[in-house]
Amino acid sequence: MSNPLSDLLFGGGGFSAGGPQAADVVEPTRTFADVILPEETRRQLDRALTQIRKRRLIGTDWGLAERHPTGLGLAFNFAGPPGTGKTLCAEALADALDRNLMVVRYDEMQSMWMGATGKNIASVFAAARSDEAVLFFDEADAIAGRRTGNVGQGGYEREANAIVNVLLRELEEHDGVVIFATNLAANLDPAFERRIRTHVLFEMPDVEARRRIWQVQLHRQKTPLAGDVDFEALAERFEASGGDIKNAVLNAAQAAAAEPGPDQKKKIAQRHFIQGMEAVQAGKQVMKQSLFGNESGPGAAGAASLPGPNANGGPQAALARHFQDTREEQEQLATRQETLTERLETLGEQQEQQGEQLLVIERALELLTDRIDQSGQAQQKLSERFDRLEAQREKRQRQRLLVQVGVAVALVLAAAAFVLALV
Structure with missing residues (x-):
C-alpha cells in the first residue's frame, strides 16, 4: 500500500x-x-x-x-x-x-x-x-x-x-x-x-454484543482465566461501550498480574473484571464532576464537586485526589490557553489592519496610475498642438518666401522696363 x-x-x-x-x-x-x-x-x-x-x-x-x-x-x-x-x-x-x-x-x-x-x-x-x-x-x-x-x-x-x-x-x-x-x-x-x-x-452494544466484546478482548490460548469468569453476567451487569470494556479488561489483567505469588499460577478472575469495570466507570464519573467545587460561576452550576482528601477509599476517591492535586496545573493550562486565544485574536486584528493598509496602498497606486495616464494624454495633446504650430510656421515661411520672390521678380521687371525706356 x-x-x-x-x-x-x-x-x-x-x-x-x-x-x-x-x-x-x-x-x-x-x-x-x-x-x-x-x-x-x-x-x-x-x-x-x-x-x-x-x-x-x-x-x-x-x-x-x-x-x-x-x-x-x-x-x-x-x-x-x-x-x-x-x-x-x-x-x-x-x-x-x-x-x-x-x-x-x-x-x-x-x-x-x-x-x-x-x-x-x-x-x-x-x-x-x-x-x-x-x-x-x-x-x-x-x-x-x-x-x-x-x-x-x-x-x-x-x-x-x-x-x-x-x-x-x-x-x-x-x-x-x-x-x-x-x-x-x-x-x-x-x-x-x-x-x-x-x-x-454507532449505538451502544446490547447484552449479547457486550458478551461477545468481553470475549474478543482476550487471547483464546494465552490469556489465563479463572473458573468463575462469567462474561454473560458481566454483560448484563455493566452497560458499557466497547472502548470501556477494553479498558476494563486491561485493568483486570494489571490487577491480576500485580497480586502476590508465582506468575505461572496467576489468573484473571471475575472479581478482577468487576473491579476493572468499576474503575472505568468511576473515572467517567469523575470526568463529569467539577474540578473547582469551591468556586461559583456559570461553569459550576449543576456540577458536583470532587470529594476531599478525607473521602472514603476506593478508585473514585483516589481519582478525585489525583485531580485535586493537579488543580494548579489545570489553572495554568487554562490561563495559557486564554493567552494563546488572545494572541490569535490580536494577530487576526493586526492582519486585518495590514489588509486595510494594503487596500489604501492599492488605491493610491490606482490614483497614481490615473494621474500618469492623464499626464500622458496631456503630453500627447501638447505634442499635437506643437506639430500644428510648426506646420503653420512652415506655411507662413513659404508664403513669405513667395512674397519675396514676387517682389524680386517685380523689381527685375521694373528695372528691365526702365532700361528699355532709356534705350
Missing part, C-alpha cells in the same frame, strides 16, 4: 504541515472480523462498502460522472457515543478496500497564521488523492463545526468559517473516500448534510 509520492510528502508515515505532522498514514491491521457491531450498524457499513466498490459502474458505465463532474466522492459520517467502534471501523473499511488509512490530526493541522489551516486541509486532501488513501477525520466536529454569522471584531470566527468553507470545497471536489467520526453530530455544519453520502449510526 506504500506510495512513493505519499512517502515523500508524509515522510514515510506522517504529513508535515509547518513542522508537525498533520496526518498519519496507517496501514490497516484490523478487519471487520475484529469488530462486534449491532446488526443495523453492520448493514449500514455493508451498504457503504457496496457504494465504494460500485463507483465505476455508477460513474463510468452508467455515465453519471459525465453528468455530475463534482460531488462523486464518497463521504461517510460515523456518529455515535465514544468507544462504540467508529475508529476501528474506519480502519477495517480501509483494510477491506486494500488502502491506507490517512488519519487527520487536527490539533497539528491548525495554525496560528490566518489562512494557513485551510492550506493544510487542502494539502491533506491532495496527499490522500495521491496515495488513494481513505481520509479519516476523527472528532470531526472540531473542524467541521457550525459556521457563525456573527464574526465580531476579531478574526477567530472569520477564520473558523473560512476553514469550514475550505473543507466543504475540498470535499465537493474530492473523488476519493472520506470518513468523518463524531460524538456530536448535531454540531456539524448543516452544509455537510448534502455532501455526506451515508450516515452510519
Whole structure:
C-alpha cells in the first residue's frame, strides 16, 4: 500500500504541515472480523462498502460522472457515543478496500497564521488523492463545526468559517473516500448534510454484543482465566461501550498480574473484571464532576464537586485526589490557553489592519496610475498642438518666401522696363 509520492510528502508515515505532522498514514491491521457491531450498524457499513466498490459502474458505465463532474466522492459520517467502534471501523473499511488509512490530526493541522489551516486541509486532501488513501477525520466536529454569522471584531470566527468553507470545497471536489467520526453530530455544519453520502449510526452494544466484546478482548490460548469468569453476567451487569470494556479488561489483567505469588499460577478472575469495570466507570464519573467545587460561576452550576482528601477509599476517591492535586496545573493550562486565544485574536486584528493598509496602498497606486495616464494624454495633446504650430510656421515661411520672390521678380521687371525706356 506504500506510495512513493505519499512517502515523500508524509515522510514515510506522517504529513508535515509547518513542522508537525498533520496526518498519519496507517496501514490497516484490523478487519471487520475484529469488530462486534449491532446488526443495523453492520448493514449500514455493508451498504457503504457496496457504494465504494460500485463507483465505476455508477460513474463510468452508467455515465453519471459525465453528468455530475463534482460531488462523486464518497463521504461517510460515523456518529455515535465514544468507544462504540467508529475508529476501528474506519480502519477495517480501509483494510477491506486494500488502502491506507490517512488519519487527520487536527490539533497539528491548525495554525496560528490566518489562512494557513485551510492550506493544510487542502494539502491533506491532495496527499490522500495521491496515495488513494481513505481520509479519516476523527472528532470531526472540531473542524467541521457550525459556521457563525456573527464574526465580531476579531478574526477567530472569520477564520473558523473560512476553514469550514475550505473543507466543504475540498470535499465537493474530492473523488476519493472520506470518513468523518463524531460524538456530536448535531454540531456539524448543516452544509455537510448534502455532501455526506451515508450516515452510519454507532449505538451502544446490547447484552449479547457486550458478551461477545468481553470475549474478543482476550487471547483464546494465552490469556489465563479463572473458573468463575462469567462474561454473560458481566454483560448484563455493566452497560458499557466497547472502548470501556477494553479498558476494563486491561485493568483486570494489571490487577491480576500485580497480586502476590508465582506468575505461572496467576489468573484473571471475575472479581478482577468487576473491579476493572468499576474503575472505568468511576473515572467517567469523575470526568463529569467539577474540578473547582469551591468556586461559583456559570461553569459550576449543576456540577458536583470532587470529594476531599478525607473521602472514603476506593478508585473514585483516589481519582478525585489525583485531580485535586493537579488543580494548579489545570489553572495554568487554562490561563495559557486564554493567552494563546488572545494572541490569535490580536494577530487576526493586526492582519486585518495590514489588509486595510494594503487596500489604501492599492488605491493610491490606482490614483497614481490615473494621474500618469492623464499626464500622458496631456503630453500627447501638447505634442499635437506643437506639430500644428510648426506646420503653420512652415506655411507662413513659404508664403513669405513667395512674397519675396514676387517682389524680386517685380523689381527685375521694373528695372528691365526702365532700361528699355532709356534705350
